[in-house]
Amino acid sequence: MSKTNLTRRGVLKSGAVAGAGVALPTIFTASSAAAYTNEPTGASVTLGFNVPQTGAYADEGADELRAYELAVEHLNGGGDGGMLNTFSSKELKGDGILGKKVEFVTGDTQTKSDAARASAKSMIEKDGAVMITGGSSSGVAIAVQGLCQEAGVIFMAGLTHSNDTTGKDKKANGFRHFFNGYMSAAALAPVLKGLYGDDRKAYHLTADYTWGWTQQESIAAATEAMGWETVNNVLTPLASTDFSSYIAPVLNSGADVLVLNHYGGNMVNSLTNAVQFGLREAQANGKNFEIVVPLFSRLMARGAGENIKGIVGSTNWHWSLQDEGSKAFVKSFGTKYGFPPSQAAHTTYCQTLLYADACQRAGTFNPCGVGEALEGFEFDGLGNGKTLYRADDHQCFKDVLVVKGKENPTSEFDLLEVVEVTPAAQVTYDPEHPMFAGGQLGSCNAG
Amino acid sequence: MLGLGKKDTSLLLVVVALTMLAPFILNPFPSDSAMAQFNAGYPDLMQRFVIFGIFAIGFNILFGLTGYLSFGHAAFLGVGSYSAVWMFKLLSMNILPAIILSVIIAGLFSLIIGWVSLRRTGIYFSILTLAFAQMSFALAYSVLTPLTNGETGLQVNLDDPRVLGVSATADGSIPVTNLFGLEMRAAYDMAVGPWTFTFSAGYYVCALVMIAAFYLSIRIFRSPFGMMLRAIKSNQTRMNYTGLNPKPYTLAAFVISGMYAGLAGGLMASMDPLAGAERMQWTASGEVVLMTILGGVGTLIGPVLGAGLIKYFENIFSKINDTVLHSWFAFLPDGIEDFFVSIIHPFVGKGWHLTLGLMFMLVVTFLPGGLVEGGQRIAKAFRKKEDDKPKSPSTEPAE
Numbered sequence: 012m013s014k015t016n017l018t019r020r021g022v023l024k025s026g027a028v029a030g031a032g033v034a035l036p037t038i039f040t041a042s043s044a045a046a047y048t049n050e051p052t053g054a055s056v057t058l059g060f061n062v063p064q065t066g067a068y069a070d071e072g073a074d075e076l077r078a079y080e081l082a083v084e085h086l087n088g089g090g091d092g093g094m095l096n097t098f099s100s101k102e103l104k105g106d107g108i109l110g111k112k113v114e115f116v117t118g119d120t121q122t123k124s125d126a127a128r129a130s131a132k133s134m135i136e137k138d139g140a141v142m143i144t145g146g147s148s149s150g151v152a153i154a155v156q157g158l159c160q161e162a163g164v165i166f167m168a169g170l171t172h173s174n175d176t177t178g179k180d181k182k183a184n185g186f187r188h189f190f191n192g193y194m195s196a197a198a199l200a201p202v203l204k205g206l207y208g209d210d211r212k213a214y215h216l217t218a219d220y221t222w223g224w225t226q227q228e229s230i231a232a233a234t235e236a237m238g239w240e241t242v243n244n245v246l247t248p249l250a251s252t253d254f255s256s257y258i259a260p261v262l263n264s265g266a267d268v269l270v271l272n273h274y275g276g277n278m279v280n281s282l283t284n285a286v287q288f289g290l291r292e293a294q295a296n297g298k299n300f301e302i303v304v305p306l307f308s309r310l311m312a313r314g315a316g317e318n319i320k321g322i323v324g325s326t327n328w329h330w331s332l333q334d335e336g337s338k339a340f341v342k343s344f345g346t347k348y349g350f351p352p353s354q355a356a357h358t359t360y361c362q363t364l365l366y367a368d369a370c371q372r373a374g375t376f377n378p379c380g381v382g383e384a385l386e387g388f389e390f391d392g393l394g395n396g397k398t399l400y401r402a403d404d405h406q407c408f409k410d411v412l413v414v415k416g417k418e419n420p421t422s423e424f425d426l427l428e429v430v431e432v433t434p435a436a437q438v439t440y441d442p443e444h445p446m447f448a449g450g451q452l453g454s455c456n457a458g
Numbered sequence: 459m460l461g462l463g464k465k466d467t468s469l470l471l472v473v474v475a476l477t478m479l480a481p482f483i484l485n486p487f488p489s490d491s492a493m494a495q496f497n498a499g500y501p502d503l504m505q506r507f508v509i510f511g512i513f514a515i516g517f518n519i520l521f522g523l524t525g526y527l528s529f530g531h532a533a534f535l536g537v538g539s540y541s542a543v544w545m546f547k548l549l550s551m552n553i554l555p556a557i558i559l560s561v562i563i564a565g566l567f568s569l570i571i572g573w574v575s576l577r578r579t580g581i582y583f584s585i586l587t588l589a590f591a592q593m594s595f596a597l598a599y600s601v602l603t604p605l606t607n608g609e610t611g612l613q614v615n616l617d618d619p620r621v622l623g624v625s626a627t628a629d630g631s632i633p634v635t636n637l638f639g640l641e642m643r644a645a646y647d648m649a650v651g652p653w654t655f656t657f658s659a660g661y662y663v664c665a666l667v668m669i670a671a672f673y674l675s676i677r678i679f680r681s682p683f684g685m686m687l688r689a690i691k692s693n694q695t696r697m698n699y700t701g702l703n704p705k706p707y708t709l710a711a712f713v714i715s716g717m718y719a720g721l722a723g724g725l726m727a728s729m730d731p732l733a734g735a736e737r738m739q740w741t742a743s744g745e746v747v748l749m750t751i752l753g754g755v756g757t758l759i760g761p762v763l764g765a766g767l768i769k770y771f772e773n774i775f776s777k778i779n780d781t782v783l784h785s786w787f788a789f790l791p792d793g794i795e796d797f798f799v800s801i802i803h804p805f806v807g808k809g810w811h812l813t814l815g816l817m818f819m820l821v822v823t824f825l826p827g828g829l830v831e832g833g834q835r836i837a838k839a840f841r842k843k844e845d846d847k848p849k850s851p852s853t854e855p856a857e
């Protein structure tokens with residue numbers, strides 16, 4: 012290496028020159044002219060779709076992404092317009108949002124809080140996304156919701172069913188269309204009573220994270236209120252693939268109902284194990300042994316195959332619904348992709364439309380304005396009947412479907428039948444309900 | 459300078475220049491061009507580059523010098539993150555106490571794990587550290603939920619005490635992490651023509667810490683202590699026979715690298731106040747091994763380069779989706795466009811692991827010394843051309 016002569020004076024001099032050089036362009040740029048984080052100034056607006064593309068919930072993630080792309084197409088005036096035509100609010104004209112063309116970026120949450128936050132951060136910092144949506148796990152949704160609150164963008168939650176998302180971890184910038192564990196329990200309990208009687212002993216297997224815990228708590232509370240007894244609750248790691256060792260003790264526990272608080276690949280595996288152990292044919296306490304899966308989806312039903320027949324659960328939406336909104340959505344999704352959408356696809360599609368509509372009504376992309384437009388918003392025509400976005404906790408209140416695995420499916424998609432549509436009033440709870448208490452929305456953050 | 463040899467000084471200056479000018483170097487493409495996809499100069503990713511750089515530098519002190527391959531280093535990173543977030547919850551949002559605590563806790567934790575694991579060498583040591591790390595992960599994930607908030611991850615809330623700070627700001631939101639008032643998320647955008655360069659306070663704090671960590675690692679490498687660690691790597695039996703006990707040296711190296719990991723964890727939590735259990739999973743431990751090997755084991759700058767490369771792939775390649783691909787090949791006729799997109803599709807987006815795997819395979823096969831060896835070969839090729847010219851004969855000292 013050649014000899015360099017570093018003198019104190021020389022270093023100071025060159026440092027001052029370099030500093031001035033770096034500072035010079037700042038004179039010409041107006042510092043922080045934007046009123047809020049990522050204010051769209053061009054002819055387009057960017058939305059961030061953050062879904063699991065790998066991991067246990069990858070199937071749901073892929074379907075969510077399809078729905079997002081469809082929603083963007085409809086917002087920009089492409090396709091047949093889908094639910095834009097049936098939506099009760101007629102603000103959206105198919106020319107983007109507030110006249111700006113909708114563009115999007117995607118990211119992989121890997122079903123991990125850390126990766127999800129990294130991906131969301133890059134969307135906000137690099138791509139200038141003004142809204143983040145997605146997530147197929149409550150843990151991830153809560154983590155990303157916290158991030159969006161800090162960064163000052165809106166978070167439209169995707170598939171997240173934990174009470175905590177709009178309970179103790181609720182945030183002013185976060186909104187959830189999907190239903191939650193409490194609603195599932197409130198809708199299921201009367202149906203379970205009608206089917207299996209009020210003298211049952213339940214054994215819970217629960218996925219060991221926020222969603223599993225809150226759903227188990229809700230189901231146990233609702234079933235105990237009608238006379239059931241909870242024998243045991245066993246927590247299983249989310250990463251488990253074989254549940255034999257958890258299923259084996261169930262038969263000798265004195266229980267006669269098994270409640271599987273599992274979702275996605277977990278539920279497919281635990282149900283298959285339970286059926287292999289002969290639980291469905293078993294008798295306990297002089298009654299037929301029954302299995303209940305509180306949160307169902309068509310993707311899971313397909314994974315579980317034969318085993319799903321006759322099993323009762325609840326769902327946010329099902330493609331066989333016959334209202335105008337659902338029919339329009341199933342038609343445009345089916346035309347584009349060749350198969351019907353899942354409940355994950357439905358909720359993410361709705362969230363995108365609801366966000367776009369709120370911007371349109373507020374006349375701005377400012378998170379505070381959009382939040383105000385969403386709070387207390389009542390709408391219809393998105394497949395769930397009359398729905399309210401409650402201002403107290405940013406949770407949607409709508410009818411809940413109780414479904415059952417079909418005994419004689421006519422196609423590979425026709426796996427669930429709707430047993431009962433529980434009206435929204437029956438699943439509505441007080442915002443200060445003990446299962447949801449402890450959190451505060453805080454104030455909206457525009458960055 | 460600073461007690462370093464000439465070569466080390468210039469290496470340190472190169473690292474200083476690279477980190478200080480990173481916002482320019484990482485954003486080579488105008489922000490509205492198609493190539494902007496490959497820009498990596500946004501705060502979050504730049505912070506990750508240097509934080510994982512620190513993590514890998516620390517890991518290299520253990521693996522590169524003593525040859526002990528730890529498969530559980532992520533546990534220390536995780537412990538560091540949790541400690542830092544707890545400081546944010548209980549004490550204040552100032553990052554200094556948080557980082558100090560995370561280094562101390564990670565040091566204590568690594569002392570315990572190291573004390574047990576270092577009873578064995580080779581593969582048994584690796585398995586022991588792996589077992590400890592997985593245990594920590596399982597504990598953080600479920601058993602210790604009150605302490606770690608399980609799968610959701612530990613977050614700061616509005617109702618945390620924060621005895622030296624405020625629970626909530628005047629407008630009702632959670633205060634942000636800061637260094638004596640300098641907010642970590644503060645950033646300044648500089649527009650120069652079509653380019654946009656972002657200078658983030660958080661990044662520069664991390665970068666300064668990394669330069670300090672890098673300097674410390676050079677000093678360790680060149681110290682008698684470092685020499686002793688190398689002796690352990692080359693022949694431990696011989697060391698025993700000469701009457702030296704290697705255990706205190708390995709344990710010290712283990713604790714130092716554990717503290718580096720804790721520092722990285724604390725910084726990570728300072729930039730984004732959340733600590734998730736998956737930070738401690740074995741895949742995270744494996745990642746730092748990959749970073750070190752990819753960059754060059756036992757070299758000073760290798761681990762930093764490896765960390766940068768892996769994080770670049772994870773954050774940039776994973777975001778190239780089909781829509782982006784189609785826009786790249788839009789100039790081609792439809793059939794050929796679809797053909798190209800379908801060929802590239804498996805390697806980008808969710809397939810970024812595949813690209814990284816191929817890359818890793820190529821590096822290990824053709825450049826066993828990692829990226830640093832690649833750089834040396836290129837440098838040598840250039841030097842050879844210069845050497846063709848006749849030069850005055852120089853005297854080489856005998857070995």
